[in-house]
Amino acid sequence: MNIREVARRAKVSTATVSRTINSSDKVTPETKERVQRAIEELGFYPNTWARALGSGRSNLYGLIISDITNPFFPELVKSFEDIAVQNEQEVLVANKSYDPARMEGCVRRMLQRKVDGVAIMTSEMDARLITEFQSREIPLVFLDTGKAEKLTSNIVVDYAAGVDAAVEHIVGLGHTDIGFISGPMMLRSARVRREAFIGCLERRGIGADWIEEGNHQVDGGHDAMARLLGRKTRPTAVLASNDMTAIGALGAIHERGLRVPEDISIVGFDDIQISAFTQPALTTVRLSREEIARVAFRALYSIRQDAGKGAEYGVQPALVVRRSTGRAPRGAGAAEREPVLVS
Amino acid sequence: MNIREVARRAKVSTATVSRTINSSDKVTPETKERVQRAIEELGFYPNTWARALGSGRSNLYGLIISDITNPFFPELVKSFEDIAVQNEQEVLVANKSYDPARMEGCVRRMLQRKVDGVAIMTSEMDARLITEFQSREIPLVFLDTGKAEKLTSNIVVDYAAGVDAAVEHIVGLGHTDIGFISGPMMLRSARVRREAFIGCLERRGIGADWIEEGNHQVDGGHDAMARLLGRKTRPTAVLASNDMTAIGALGAIHERGLRVPEDISIVGFDDIQISAFTQPALTTVRLSREEIARVAFRALYSIRQDAGKGAEYGVQPALVVRRSTGRAPRGAGAAEREPVLVS
DNA sequence: GGGATTCGCGTAAACGCTTTCTGCGAATGA
DNA sequence: TCATTCGCAGAAAGCGTTTACGCGAATCCC
Numbered sequence: 001m002n003i004r005e006v007a008r009r010a011k012v013s014t015a016t017v018s019r020t021i022n023s024s025d026k027v028t029p030e031t032k033e034r035v036q037r038a039i040e041e042l043g044f045y046p047n048t049w050a051r052a053l054g055s056g057r058s059n060l061y062g063l064i065i066s067d068i069t070n071p072f073f074p075e076l077v078k079s080f081e082d083i084a085v086q087n088e089q090e091v092l093v094a095n096k097s098y099d100p101a102r103m104e105g106c107v108r109r110m111l112q113r114k115v116d117g118v119a120i121m122t123s124e125m126d127a128r129l130i131t132e133f134q135s136r137e138i139p140l141v142f143l144d145t146g147k148a149e150k151l152t153s154n155i156v157v158d159y160a161a162g163v164d165a166a167v168e169h170i171v172g173l174g175h176t177d178i179g180f181i182s183g184p185m186m187l188r189s190a191r192v193r194r195e196a197f198i199g200c201l202e203r204r205g206i207g208a209d210w211i212e213e214g215n216h217q218v219d220g221g222h223d224a225m226a227r228l229l230g231r232k233t234r235p236t237a238v239l240a241s242n243d244m245t246a247i248g249a250l251g252a253i254h255e256r257g258l259r260v261p262e263d264i265s266i267v268g269f270d271d272i273q274i275s276a277f278t279q280p281a282l283t284t285v286r287l288s289r290e291e292i293a294r295v296a297f298r299a300l301y302s303i304r305q306d307a308g309k310g311a312e313y314g315v316q317p318a319l320v321v322r323r324s325t326g327r328a329p330r331g332a333g334a335a336e337r338e339p340v341l342v343s
Numbered sequence: 344m345n346i347r348e349v350a351r352r353a354k355v356s357t358a359t360v361s362r363t364i365n366s367s368d369k370v371t372p373e374t375k376e377r378v379q380r381a382i383e384e385l386g387f388y389p390n391t392w393a394r395a396l397g398s399g400r401s402n403l404y405g406l407i408i409s410d411i412t413n414p415f416f417p418e419l420v421k422s423f424e425d426i427a428v429q430n431e432q433e434v435l436v437a438n439k440s441y442d443p444a445r446m447e448g449c450v451r452r453m454l455q456r457k458v459d460g461v462a463i464m465t466s467e468m469d470a471r472l473i474t475e476f477q478s479r480e481i482p483l484v485f486l487d488t489g490k491a492e493k494l495t496s497n498i499v500v501d502y503a504a505g506v507d508a509a510v511e512h513i514v515g516l517g518h519t520d521i522g523f524i525s526g527p528m529m530l531r532s533a534r535v536r537r538e539a540f541i542g543c544l545e546r547r548g549i550g551a552d553w554i555e556e557g558n559h560q561v562d563g564g565h566d567a568m569a570r571l572l573g574r575k576t577r578p579t580a581v582l583a584s585n586d587m588t589a590i591g592a593l594g595a596i597h598e599r600g601l602r603v604p605e606d607i608s609i610v611g612f613d614d615i616q617i618s619a620f621t622q623p624a625l626t627t628v629r630l631s632r633e634e635i636a637r638v639a640f641r642a643l644y645s646i647r648q649d650a651g652k653g654a655e656y657g658v659q660p661a662l663v664v665r666r667s668t669g670r671a672p673r674g675a676g677a678a679e680r681e682p683v684l685v686s
Numbered sequence: 687g688g689g690a691t692t693c694g695c696g697t698a699a700a701c702g703c704t705t706t707c708t709g710c711g712a713a714t715g716a
Numbered sequence: 717t718c719a720t721t722c723g724c725a726g727a728a729a730g731c732g733t734t735t736a737c738g739c740g741a742a743t744c745c746c
Contacts, residue, residue: 002702013726018704026724048455049392049401050702053731058392069616074417078438085448093436095421105428112391218620247620254622273412277561277590279597279622345732356696361734369694393732396701 001044010038021046060090061300062110062118068095070244071272072289076121079293100126107132117300123189139303141296145188153299153310155292162285162317163196166267169319170237171204174328175265179210179235181224181245190216193241193269210235214245221248229256236264236328243268243275243284250278261326271320280323287317344387353381364389395457403433404643405453405461411438413587414615415632419464422636443469450475460643466532482646484639488531496642496653498635505628505660506539509610512662513580514547517671518608522553522578524567524588533559536584536612553578557588564591572599579607579671586611586618586627593621604669614663623666630660
């Protein structure tokens with residue numbers, strides 16, 4: 001079953017069949033219709049590889065993510081795929097699982113498949129591998145870890161604004177003893193969020209006295225929170241670098257017999273699906289996967305159009321208030337000042 | 344950059360280069376070494392499409408799942424990919440998102456790419472689409488929804504054993520008023536779990552009086568549990584058809600001001616990652632994604648070997664006891680009988 | 687030592703499509 | 717009426733591999 005059989009059946013040449021498949025305008029409606037019918041009757045599917053080989057275009061985009069096991073990413077993958085499919089493109093997903101060695105293989109596979117562009121949605125990536133793409137003139141888009149230049153665009157997430165909204169909310173509830181559980185400091189994105197937090201408190205004249213490092217996963221959040229609770233003094237509110245961390249923190253707090261938000265308020269970051277269903281539901285800063293995916297795809301797409309010119313795109317996070325945040329407890333340092341704030 | 348340039352540089356024919364790439368034994372170590380060097384020096388990657396086109400083999404496996412947003416699946420995808428990559432194969436993932444219309448496109452894409460086999464890890468699938476695969480002699484493996492025949496294998500999950508272990512555990516804790524939140528009844532897998540539950544209780548002479556239908560997602564579990572709690576009498580323990588459902592149920596219980604496990608015990612099914620970190624940590628029946636992926640891949644792989652002969656494989660779930668289950672509360676119907684059971 | 691066999695490698699024909707080039711008939715203009 | 721243009725469709729040359737086939741040299745067996 002190939003294009004030749006279709007051609008024979010429609011009594012045209014293979015070229016004409018190809019042209020109708022690719023909806024070229026150089027074919028009369030009648031012929032087109034005849035070919036369409038032949039295709040239907042034979043149940044013909046064009047062979048993707050032969051197409052790519054012949055045309056030099058793959059209609060394939062690469063998507064590199066850190067760890068498909070973190071719920072943030074499947075949602076991103078899903079959105080990205082949806083958009084790609086709508087545009088008749090395919091997606092090759094590579095999850096490097098925080099393992100630089102695997103990365104090598106992922107990149108190689110993408111190169112072998114001659115992807116038309118790659119969305120690199122992971123924070124750290126070997127510069128050498130990036131060069132591999134660039135030297136082959138493959139468009140790239142980064143998530144907050146790159147710069148707009150020839151053939152590469154960058155999506156910058158306004159973490160500062162997100163963190164600021166969270167702190168604003170917390171402070172508005174009367175908290176002044178505010179902690180932070182960061183991601184792994186080896187990750188740039190984690191460092192950025194941490195800096196944003198510190199800067200945010202400084203601007204308000206609050207000291208950043210309770211900072212612990214997590215690993216952006218549940219266990220790390222749990223352990224970091226446990227360390228925070230083990231200190232002589234403890235914060236009345238804690239921001240986490242992502243929701244997984246916040247969920248871990250929730251667990252550690254409950255284990256100590258404390259209540260959220262009565263004793264401690266918790267704020268996450270990302271707004272993964274599960275966050276709406278934790279006990280209590282998590283107040284968090286939403287980072288829309290759908291939006292990121294859309295922007296990333298558009299970025300890749302338009303690099304081709306604009307003769308390789310890259311651009312910078314912005315994405316704004318938004319605070320989602322649920323049940324894990326409440327007024328600062330009385331008796332805590334914050335409580336003393338509360339009447340002043342309210343009046 | 345293609346095989347010809349490599350051939351020229353190594354002063355051999357393209358056939359020899361191809362042979363060394365495919366590690367054929369029909370080439371002397373010296374020549375092989377010379378070719379390898381040329382490949383290194385040129386940084387040559389063979390073009391996947393041309394290979395597939397030339398050989399007729401794609402080294403590509405399809406993986407069809409219901410909904411990548413359910414944490415059960417990303418873990419499955421990840422395992423499957425890992426195994427595939429280890430065997431130098433690729434994976435094309437299609438998530439149909441419970442939407443039969445999208446399914447069509449997924450299947451089409453797989454056919455166009457001439458996948459070497461497809462793992463269908465979703466419960467319901469249009470028979471016509473399956474025929475599409477079969478008529479093209481593509482090996483298939485189902486997850487508990489098919490039968491072993493020519494070119495197709497089936498993985499059967501012993502749901503009955505899993506549910507039985509859960510019920511055993513619950514009954515051992517003195518519960519006799521046991522409820523169940525099923526998945527959507529239009530899904531075969533959901534029906535199977537439900538039947539297993541009912542059969543299980545019958546064998547013990549317990550009535551299955553509290554059954555509600557969920558949708559295998561958190562909101563469905565929440566609503567179903569709310570309905571259960573709204574009845575005149577309520578169970579002291581509830582099994583859920585999957586963990587997402589159980590998590591939703593947990594939320595509904597807390598909203599009513601009841602405690603888990605003091606007032607109601609909850610058991611999930613699947614053991615997704617997050618279940619270890621809910622409040623309280625979920626007692627559940629583990630269904631190993633890693634094992635399913637491994638078996639599925641092996642099944643697909645061996646269909647090729649064994650001249651298209653399909654087989655049946657078994658997977659055993661295992662109970663994981665955490666904190667969401669405890670002794671039946673006194674005062675409940677169960678409590679009356681408890682001393683009898685204990686003595 | 688001569689014919690049969692094996693071995694290593696090159697030649698060239700697929701594989702299924704795209705795309706450029708070319709040709710042909712019809713429409714248009716003078 | 718003939719020359720020119722134009723739109724449509726066919727012929728054929730790729731695209732980068734794999735692989736059947738074949739050839740010469742080396743090896744083997746009696």
